[in-house]
Amino acid sequence: MVALKGSRSPKDREFDDAVGARIRHYRLGSGLSQSVVAQAAGITFQQLQKYESGDNRVAASRLAAIAASLGVPVSRLLGEGEDPPMIREAFAADELQLLSNYRRAAVNGKRALRMLAATLAEMPATD
Structure with a gap:
């Protein structure tokens, strides 16, 4: 291709x-x-x-x-x-992959990813 x-x-x-x-x-x-x-x-x-x-x-x-x-x-x-x-x-490999995916996302996708990340960061750890 x-x-x-x-x-x-x-x-x-x-x-x-x-x-x-x-x-x-x-x-x-x-x-x-x-x-x-x-x-x-x-x-x-x-x-x-x-x-x-x-x-x-x-x-x-x-x-x-x-x-x-x-x-x-x-x-x-x-x-x-x-x-x-x-x-x-x-950065760990999974962090670099996340960053790479974010950079390829459209503007509305980036906004959604930031909101999701903020929500996930507020969740209590379950380790």
Whole structure:
């Protein structure tokens, strides 16, 4: 099956999410705001937000500019070498799957998922 232009496979989405998480990790680790990094990279902070969330793919030229603004090699943002512990250990596989499903949901689906999660969080534990 041929993917429609603009659509991403789940594997592509997972990769984009990981690149975005690495950008965010290194930005926060450097104590930099999205505005500062975005300005240094020649983009808007809204665009950086979309990269960090994995909503938009990062072009190679933009990734190089972001890496330079963070003082890290592009290879780090692409996942070459070892991922920072925060990315590797922050989420269990089922949590990552939930996040991936949420990001693919339509706006009304996202709203319903947030309401469901809030309700479930208030339920007493039955362990």
